[in-house]
Structure formats: C-alpha cells, structure tokens
Amino acid sequence: GNSVTQMEGPVTLSEEAFLTINCTYTATGYPSLFWYVQYPGEGLQLLLKATKADDKGSNKGFEATYRKETTSFHLEKGSVQVSDSAVYFCALSDTGFQKLVFGTGTRLLVSP
Amino acid sequence: ETGVTQSPTHLIKTRGQQVTLRCSSQSGHNTVSWYQQALGQGPQFIFQYYREEENGRGNFPPRFSGLQFPNYSSELNVNALELDDSALYLCASSLVGQGLTGELFFGEGSRLTVL
Numbered sequence: 233g234n235s236v237t238q239m240e241g242p243v244t245l246s247e248e249a250f251l252t253i254n255c256t257y258t259a260t261g262y263p264s265l266f267w268y269v270q271y272p273g274e275g276l277q278l279l280l281k282a283t284k285a286d287d288k289g290s291n292k293g294f295e296a297t298y299r300k301e302t303t304s305f306h307l308e309k310g311s312v313q314v315s316d317s318a319v320y321f322c323a324l325s326d327t328g329f330q331k332l333v334f335g336t337g338t339r340l341l342v343s344p
Numbered sequence: 345e346t347g348v349t350q351s352p353t354h355l356i357k358t359r360g361q362q363v364t365l366r367c368s369s370q371s372g373h374n375t376v377s378w379y380q381q382a383l384g385q386g387p388q389f390i391f392q393y394y395r396e397e398e399n400g401r402g403n404f405p406p407r408f409s410g411l412q413f414p415n416y417s418s419e420l421n422v423n424a425l426e427l428d429d430s431a432l433y434l435c436a437s438s439l440v441g442q443g444l445t446g447e448l449f450f451g452e453g454s455r456l457t458v459l
Contacts, residue, residue: 236386275348275450276387276434321386330377330440331400332448334386 234259238322238335245312245342253307253338255296255322263324265289265298265305266332270319279307279320312342348451350435356457362423365454367435369416374441375399376418377448378410379434387434393418394440422456430458 239254257265267279267289280289285300294309305322322335349368357363369376375394379387389402393412407423416437422429432455436448 273452275452276436276448277450278447323386327400330375330392330438330448331389331402332379332387333389336384336386 234263234324234326234333236322236324236333236335238320238338241319241337241339243338243340245340247314247342247344248311249342251307251309251312251316251340253320253322253340255305255307255335257303257305257322257324259303259324259326261326262300263326265296266323266325267294267296267305267307268321268323268334270321270337272318276321312340314342314344316340317342348435348437348449350433350451350454352454353452354455354457356459357425358459359425359427361425361458362421363425363456365420365422365433365435365456367418367420367437367451369418369435369437370449373437373439373449374416375438376412376416377436377438378418378420379436380404381432381434381453382428383431390420425458427458430456432456 235258264283266281268276269279280291282289282298288297296307319337321337323332377392378390381387391401396412409421411419432453434453436450
C-alpha cells in the first residue's frame with residue numbers, strides 16, 4: 233500500500249539557518265504530494281502541494297519539488313524563523329486532497 | 345466564514361465505554377473526514393462521509409462508526425473503547441463534487457484518553 237517516510241526529529245536550528253526535511257514515498261500510480269504543518273495548539277494546515285512530477289510547491293518561503301525518479305518530496309526553506317517552530321507532516325493522496333496518507337511528522341525547533 | 349470546530353477538546357474514558365466526538369464543518373463544505381493521530385505518529389484515515397453516506401474507510405474495525413447530518417456536521421462514535429484508542433481525533437472538511445477534490449481543512453482535534 234501507499235506509505236510516506238520522513239526523517240525523524242527533532243530538527244534543531246538557529247534562526248536564519250537553512251532547513252531540509254526529507255520525505256520519500258511509496259505509491260502506485262501518480263499521487264499528489266503535500267506538506268502540512270501543525271503549530272502548537274492548532275489544527276493541521278496545508279503548507280504546500282504538488283500534483284505531478286517536477287511540480288514545485290511553494291508557500292511562506294518553503295518549497296518542495298515532486299521528484300518521481302527518487303520518489304521524494306523534500307521540504308526546504310532558505311532562512312528559518314522562530315515562528316516556523318512546529319511539526320511538519322509529509323502526505324500523499326491518490327484521490328486529490330482526499331484520503332491522505334501521512335508520515336510520522338518531524339518536529340522543527342528554531343532558536344533565536 | 346467559520347472554520348472546523350470539534351468538541352469536546354479533551355475527554356477521559358475507561359475501557360469498554362463508548363464515546364461520541366462531534367465536528368462542525370467549515371461553511372459550504374459537503375464532505376467530512378476523520379483521522380486518528382496517536383502520540384508521536386502521523387494522522388491515520390478512519391473514514392470519510394459525503395452526502396451523509398460513508399465514502400471510503402481506512403483500516404479501522406467496525407466499532408468505529410460515524411454519521412454525517414444534513415447540515416454537514418458529523419459524529420465519530422467508538423464503542424468498546426480500548427487503551428490503544430487513546431489519541432487525538434481530527435476532523436477535516438472539504439468541498440467535493442463537479443470534478444473538485446478540495447483542500448482539507450482540519451479542526452484542532454479531540455484528545456481522548458482511555459484508562
């Protein structure tokens with residue numbers, strides 16, 4: 233079945249550092265890929281998405297590229313802020329936005 | 345426009361009891377999905393309701409059941425609670441139809457503890 237593997241956290245960075253959170257997937261067909269973010273005390277929010285190979289999703293300085301050849305969708309940000317501290321989930325779906333399969337999440341901690 | 349709201353936010357039950365969790369969808373949304381998020385894990389799909397009927401189910405036993413009402417609000421019921429049912433239960437609503445498979449909007453969740 234479909235699955236998502238994320239790097240384990242926590243990832244601890246200083247403000248303005250470069251961020252990479254790795255995500256690989258296993259799926260039949262051509263799923264859509266997503267990154268969701270969960271800030272403390274809040275629900276999951278869609279951060280960015282990509283629906284086909286070589287698409288780049290981007291939002292709030294974060295970006296991720298759908299790499300079919302390596303089955304990856306790594307999240308990157310050039311300069312993190314303290315306010316980016318949260319748990320980040322990689323997810324896939326073979327039915328648009330519906331019936332998401334999530335990774336286990338990666339906690340990001342950014343210090344001033 | 346109101347977002348997705350869930351109740352209660354926290355509750356404690358004992359093994360063998362039954363629980364009902366409630367969700368009000370975002371205005372204009374016709375589909376609701378439920379996910380279980382165990383501590384330190386990613387959310388797992390339980391089931392989805394569209395037009396008051398179950399429209400897909402994950403790997404959860406029949407003691408997990410749900411309802412969607414005409415106003416698109418929803419309930420998740422869990423019978424014969426087990427310790428492993430302790431988790432954050434997330435509701436998400438979306439607008440589906442006419443070729444649309446819309447973005448999921450999540451509530452903050454109901455945290456269930458089973459003792």
